[in-house]
Amino acid sequence: MEQYIVSARKYRPATFSSVVGQDALTSTLKNAIATGRLAHAYLFCGSRGVGKTSCARIFAKTINCTNRTPDGEACNECDSCRAFNSGASMNIVELDAASNNGVDDMRQLIDQVQVPPTQAKYRVFIIDEVHMLSAAAFNAFLKTLEEPPRFVVFILATTEKHKIIPTILSRCQIYDFNRITVSDMVSHLGRVAAAEGITAEPAALNVIARQADGAMRDALSIFDQVAASSRGNITYQSTIENLNVLDSAYYVRLVDAFTAQDIPAALTVFHEIRRKGFDSHFFINGLGAHLRDLMMASNPATLQLLDLPDDVRQTLAQQASKLKPEFLYDAMGICNETDLNYRTSSNKQLLVELALIRIAQLLNPSPRKSGQGEGSLKPIQPAPAKATAAPAPSSAAPTGIAQTSSPSPASPMAQEPAQTYRPAQPQHPVTNAADPGAVPPPRRKEATVLRVGVTGNDTGRPQRPAPASAATMTRTPAELTVEMVRQAWTEFANSLPAAQNVLKSELLKLTPEKVNDRWTVVSDNTVVATMLTQSADLIAAGVRQRLSCPDFNYELEIHEGELPPRYWSQQRVLEHLLEKDSFRDFYNKMKLSLI
Ligand SMILES: [Zn+2]
Incomplete structure (x- = not known):
């Protein structure tokens, strides 16, 4: 059986022209x-796997070749070349400074330097990872490096040029090796595949090259791994499965979801990726990289800098053309922030989901950017008194809401205008109380301190007469005492059915107060406040009935001093979740489900 040789060794370059990606050098x-x-x-400098040691060996072989080809390559046929190729040449000495970094190792080397070459002109000393030499070893070496015997050539190689002391740098000719570009790697891998009789899709080789991150040796090792499992036919699909690489199509879908402001779609993609076993941190960094590629692809000048095949570049350019640069900057910022917070986050999945939600909302014309409503008390306008126009109760359900603007959003995620919600001024409070299903959809607000629930009669207009059919409800708001209102509040809360236990317990925690002739309920919790806002009509009707006062109104003040949850920062959400242990509430609000 033929011995298997890994591709990185088998296809190690033997001539200068076969070195990949270092043509100028x-x-x-x-x-x-x-x-x-x-x-x-x-001194050969460059990251690992770019061909430093290969070049040093080719250099050593070529300077000793007695019969160089016209284009300056070693002949591979003379005695010296054959000795080099079989690894038997005495004229090349390799020292790994990582494991031989002491003064004694260096003294041994210096002794060897004095030995003249056999059957050749030069002896070449290759010192790999030269930055690992100890300071004493460096000093012992300096004199020899400066004035070696005329038959000696030193080739020092390092991945970390900045660690080489200046006295060494000044004694060497310095060559900086490039990182090998993806396209150079792809074409080299293509040649290797052809030589091995393997068919390979260019997209698959591209994935391998990107995984190798500039190192040819790594690319060849990865190629061997993929080739071993793909039986002579390397496809894109088999490659991403074998290497557990995330298909870039996911990111393209994700960005499509962002452009459509489709949060459920974005979260669906994320959970598909998680189900495939990908780490969330890896995912968010991959998304950041994809957004960066899109930013580069959005301009023809920077598009050329993308080290990608032409078809992939075109796909990116197409997607980028639909996006504004501001969106890409903001989205990259969110990815970066998520990356930084990832390690310390106690709920990493939520952190990533919130990042996706925030990115998907970037294209919303958010009221946050209007400069209104933040940090100040939002003035409340009196409701129009349209309910008073018809003194007799009609058959119409008393669900009139003093609202003026847009249709109900299809989803709570959808953009909502800044708006103040007021409970209806009922014509027939009893009916209203009995008809909680008529409660309208909630309106959220953006102010840091909010008031909800002012209506009608506190605007200076004369009191209207009580409706005839509600003759027993004769109290005016002026007659109400604090005790009466609190008692009615509590009675109403206790009258709620079991299905509304959450609302009941929250109502019982609140105490109506009378402030400047207005009844006020203060909540410091925006989650509770939102729930109270949603049920404002029901609450108002129930309390009115118990007070026998159809004109009773109250305000809900939210003293959270911050934005509604929809606009919370990731940090704030996490703080909230840690404090309140109400993950599920939050998810329900976001219309998400815990997976
Ligand atoms: Zn030769």
Whole structure:
């Protein structure tokens, strides 16, 4: 059976021209060799897997080749080349400074340097990871590095140039290796695949190249891994499954959902990704990277900088053309914030979901940006007195709401205008109380301190007469005492059916107060406040009935000093959840379900 050799070794470049992605550098080296202008020390800098050691070996072989080809490559046929290729050459010495970094190791090396080459012109010393040498080893080495025997060439290689002391740097010719671009890798992998008799989709090779992050050696290792499981046919699908790579199509779908302000769709994509076993942190960073690619793709000048195949670039450019730069900046900011908060977050899934919700709302013309309603008491306008026009009760259900604006939103996620909600001024409170189903959809507010529930008769207009059919309800608001109102409030709360136990318990925690001739209920909890707002008509009707006072009204003041939950920051939501332990309430409000 033929011995299996990993591709990274099997396809290790043997000539300068086969080194991937370092064309300028290799041609400079070839020129130096051809013209005989050799330095005695070189420093090869660059990240791992970019070909530093390969180039050093090719360099060592080529300067000793007795029969170089016209284009300056080693012949691979002379005695010296054959010795190099079989690994038997005495004229190349490799030292790994990571494991041989002491003074003694360096002294041994210095002793070897004095030995002249056998059957060749030069001896080449390759010191890998040279930044790992101890300071003492560096000092021991300096003298030799400066004045080596004429037959010695040093090639120092490092991934961390900044750790090399200046006295070494100044004695070397420095070559900076590029990171290998994705397209260079893809074409090299294509050649390797062809040589191995494997068919490979370019998209699959692109995924492999991106995974390798600039290192050819890694790309070849990943290629071997994928090839081993794909039986001679590397497809995009098999590659993303094998490497557990997130298909970029998910991100494209996600951004489509953002553009459509479709929060459920965005959350659905996220949960699909989670179900496939992807980590949420990985996901949010991938989303950030995709948004960054979109930003680059939105301008023809920066589109060229994207190291991607042309078809992928075009897809990105198409999606980017539908987006405003502001959206991309804000969305990237949210991803970045989520990334930073991820480690400390106690509910990471929620953190990511909130980020998605916030991004999906970026395209909303949010009232937050109107500059209204924040940080001040929102003035409340008296309700129009249309209910008083008909003194006799009619057959129409008394559900008139003093509202003036837009139709009900289809979903609580949908954009709502800033609006003040007021309970109806009933013509027939008893009927109203018996008809809680007529409670209108709630209106949310954006003010930090809100008042809800002022209507009708406190605007200076004369009191209207009580409706004839409600002859027993003869009290005017002026006759009410604090005790009466509190008692009616409590009685009403206690009269609520079991299905409304939550509302009941919240009502019982609140105490109506009389402030400047207005009845006020203060809540410091926006969640409770929202619930009370939703039930405002029901509450008003029930209390009116018990007070025998059809003109009783109250205001709900929210003293949370902050925005409604819909506009909370991630941090605030988490704080709230930690304090109140009401995850489910929040999810219900957001019309989400815990998964
Ligand atoms: Zn040769």
